[in-house]
Amino acid sequence: MKKLINDPRSVVDETVQGFGLAHAGLVSVSTDPLFISRQDVPVAGKVGLVSGGGSGHEPLHAGYVGLGMLDAAVPGAVFTSPTPDQILPATLAVDSGAGVVHIVKNYTGDVLNFETAAELAEAEGVSVRTVLVNDDVAVEDSLYTAGRRGVGGTVLVEKIAGAAAQRGDDLEAVAAIAERVNANVRTMGVALAACTVPHAGTPGFDLAEDEIEIGIGIHGEPGRHRIPMESADAITDRLLGPVLADLKVSSGDKVLLFVNGMGGTPLSELYIVYRRAAQIVADAGATVERSLVGNYITSLEMQGCSISVLRLDDELTALWDAPVHTAALRWGV
Amino acid sequence: MVLDVNWTVKWLTLCAQAMAEHRLELIELDRAIGDSDHGENMDRGFQAVLAKLDEDMPETPGAALKMTAMTLMSKVGGAAGPLYGTAFLRAATAVGDAIEVEPAAWAGALAAARDGIVARGKAEPGDKTMVDAWTPAVDAARVVADGGSPDVLDVLVAAAEAAEAGAVATDPLVARKGRASYLGERSAGHRDPGAVSTALILRAAVGAAA
Numbered sequence: 429m430k431k432l433i434n435d436p437r438s439v440v441d442e443t444v445q446g447f448g449l450a451h452a453g454l455v456s457v458s459t460d461p462l463f464i465s466r467q468d469v470p471v472a473g474k475v476g477l478v479s480g481g482g483s484g485h486e487p488l489h490a491g492y493v494g495l496g497m498l499d500a501a502v503p504g505a506v507f508t509s510p511t512p513d514q515i516l517p518a519t520l521a522v523d524s525g526a527g528v529v530h531i532v533k534n535y536t537g538d539v540l541n542f543e544t545a546a547e548l549a550e551a552e553g554v555s556v557r558t559v560l561v562n563d564d565v566a567v568e569d570s571l572y573t574a575g576r577r578g579v580g581g582t583v584l585v586e587k588i589a590g591a592a593a594q595r596g597d598d599l600e601a602v603a604a605i606a607e608r609v610n611a612n613v614r615t616m617g618v619a620l621a622a623c624t625v626p627h628a629g630t631p632g633f634d635l636a637e638d639e640i641e642i643g644i645g646i647h648g649e650p651g652r653h654r655i656p657m658e659s660a661d662a663i664t665d666r667l668l669g670p671v672l673a674d675l676k677v678s679s680g681d682k683v684l685l686f687v688n689g690m691g692g693t694p695l696s697e698l699y700i701v702y703r704r705a706a707q708i709v710a711d712a713g714a715t716v717e718r719s720l721v722g723n724y725i726t727s728l729e730m731q732g733c734s735i736s737v738l739r740l741d742d743e744l745t746a747l748w749d750a751p752v753h754t755a756a757l758r759w760g761v
Numbered sequence: 762m763v764l765d766v767n768w769t770v771k772w773l774t775l776c777a778q779a780m781a782e783h784r785l786e787l788i789e790l791d792r793a794i795g796d797s798d799h800g801e802n803m804d805r806g807f808q809a810v811l812a813k814l815d816e817d818m819p820e821t822p823g824a825a826l827k828m829t830a831m832t833l834m835s836k837v838g839g840a841a842g843p844l845y846g847t848a849f850l851r852a853a854t855a856v857g858d859a860i861e862v863e864p865a866a867w868a869g870a871l872a873a874a875r876d877g878i879v880a881r882g883k884a885e886p887g888d889k890t891m892v893d894a895w896t897p898a899v900d901a902a903r904v905v906a907d908g909g910s911p912d913v914l915d916v917l918v919a920a921a922e923a924a925e926a927g928a929v930a931t932d933p934l935v936a937r938k939g940r941a942s943y944l945g946e947r948s949a950g951h952r953d954p955g956a957v958s959t960a961l962i963l964r965a966a967v968g969a970a971a
Binding site: 482505508511537541625627628 | 788835839842882944
């Protein structure tokens with residue numbers, strides 16, 4: 429394993445230190461307990477947005493802290509959810525009195541830790557609404573699993589709910605917008621090669637040279653099946669088919685098409701995937717109103733990508749277009 | 762042999778030793794069906810418990826268990842942090858401020874711990890989780906504790922042996938909760954890391970009484 433690190437145990441701390449230095453004008457870093465917040469929190473009258481989760485998915489979530497998106501991000505150890513003693517102070521720090529929305533990816537650890545922190549925050553008089561993101565269509569049987577995972581759709585939920593909070597929506601309204609995005613987004617991913625968690629030192633799963641895993645999760649959780657390597661177009665068909673079917677995309681729909689890199693795949697390959705994905709959406713009679721291509725929710729150096737489709741309406745499109753100023757997404761300001 | 766605060770502190774110290782010794786084994790088990798972090802997280806959590814014991818020696822078993830609960834909840838992360846945190850918190854509440862915990866009360870504390878884990882994690886026996894180690898341990902401890910003039914060491918041994926057998930028995934199960942559930946049928950043939958760490962904790966309780 430070759431990694432640009434100093435010590436496996438200090439990876440998260442040193443990442444956050446570097447992030448804080450690089451974006452000093454944008455964010456403040458609390459080192460103990462560890463969380464990243466907007467420079468100007470709490471923003472008077474605004475609903476606070478807090479997200480978090482295991483590290484290793486950068487730029488998620490710290491990269492989305494700033495105007496028009498998150499008020500705070502709480503990083504856990506690599507692929508491990510953060511703890512209530514981080515989530516609670518982050519929640520208290522961003523609350524202006526208007527309440528706080530927790531955006532939580534649906535993983536057992538994240539749900540339990542955010543649930544505990546929300547209870548503690550409520551006990552301190554802060555209203556918290558929790559929105560679970562579970563957009564991964566690769567998980568077919570939610571009844572016999574921990575349920576669908578939160579993956580690529582998380583970025584879109586954070587952007588659009590962040591814009592709703594920024595324009596002054598109240599707590600219930602911001603939570604409702606976040607729920608609406610989650611209800612209208614579906615994602616599926618593929619891994620061509622596994623990633624290595626620094627403290628583990630060996631790849632999280634084993635894929636042969638000519639094998640790929642269709643439906644991979646962002647921590648290398650397995651998906652629907654493992655198949656021999658195929659062309660980019662064939663893989664794109666395999667990912668997008670179930671996404672469009674599950675979302676019931678039909679003629680006349682307007683969508684946001686999001687091709688996300690897992691960290692170890694070059695942008696050129698993501699555009700090759702996007703090219704095919706856009707064709708398939710057009711063939712279904714839908715219109716790609718907005719697009720996003722790049723590494724926005726990664727799995728360390730995993731090779732692969734995910735494709736998300738969000739069904740848009742005029743309000744969601746306007747909120748997507750609203751100004752945002754974060755380390756990883758910036759437009760309109 | 763009595764379950765007093767000295768036993769509790771020794772137990773927690775042996776837990777920390779066990780997690781450090783089995784760190785790589787737990788990481789490897791978790792790599793197979795989870796995300797490779799269980800050994801790292803448990804080791805970090807119990808090292809933090811040791812540090813707390815250094816700072817401030819608790820006066821009762823209940824106080825030691827409560828301190829452990831808060832530390833694990835704040836240091837472990839993942840699902841294991843809230844689950845073990847809840848377990849130790851419920852056990853602390855069950856033993857109250859007793860100076861010495863009687864065998865029956867300890868069996869009750871184990872049951873309270875298991876019930877806390879089930880309430881938080883919503884897992885049932887057979888889901889291939891730590892509940893599959895806790896539940897047989899609770900049952901075995903209760904059988905011994907309800908017998909005539911039970912010896913507390915026998916209660917601890919019964920719980921540890923049942924937890925170890927329960928962990929082994931997770932091998933053929935298909936996971937229905939936690940991250941391993943995404944593997945479906947492919948989770949069979951692997952031992953659940955949470956069940957193994959539970960067995961380590963309950964085995965350390967025996968070591969502390971020996």
